[in-house]
Amino acid sequence: GAGVSQSPSNKVTEKGKDVELRCDPISGHTALYWYRQRLGQGLEFLIYFQGNSAPDKSGLPSDRFSAERTGESVSTLTIQRTQQEDSAVYLCASSWGQSTQPQHFGDGTRLSIL
């Protein structure tokens, strides 16, 4: 079956522009996560959606970052007024929701801010 799909796979933009990243989770997965991964680093948690509950936004680094998810479907991560330090790979993962369930990751969006 289809895995987690992210688009675009690569995005190059100028500092100060807004960007929107998309994640299509595995159908039926109630949980969806966004992470940021800087070059050679681990995963930095950004935001977590679980069903129709209020999202956990505790990892968002600034108010320039926001994310939405409609029900248990597509999610978009938006970064406004991009800065060079936003350059990273943004990974999306989905799962059934319980902590014992593995996360299924997309291949990420590689974001480069010029």
Added chain:
Amino acid sequence: SQQGEEDPQALSIQEGENATMNCSYKTSINNLQWYRQNSGRGLVHLILIRSNEREKHSGRLRVTLDTSKKSSSLLITASRAADTASYFCAERGGSYIPTFGRGTSLIVHP
């Protein structure tokens, strides 16, 4: 920070050798998961070990957990060039949000 840490940061071995990676964490956990990440790709789940388990096997993978030392290890036996990747541990406590370590970069030379 609750971030766990993998050790070593980098490991270079020959094909056929065993590779051992360690993970230390700071808080109580419900379970700990290991993931692999090939270059330019997302993470792939390898194995989960629960806090009441001490050892788990999956094919050439062996994971151990020592909750008294807050540490886990991943052993890959008879390594292959295709095992070249970064390996991450993810600790899960009471929250649904896992905490990932910085990873071990493994290179297996053919």
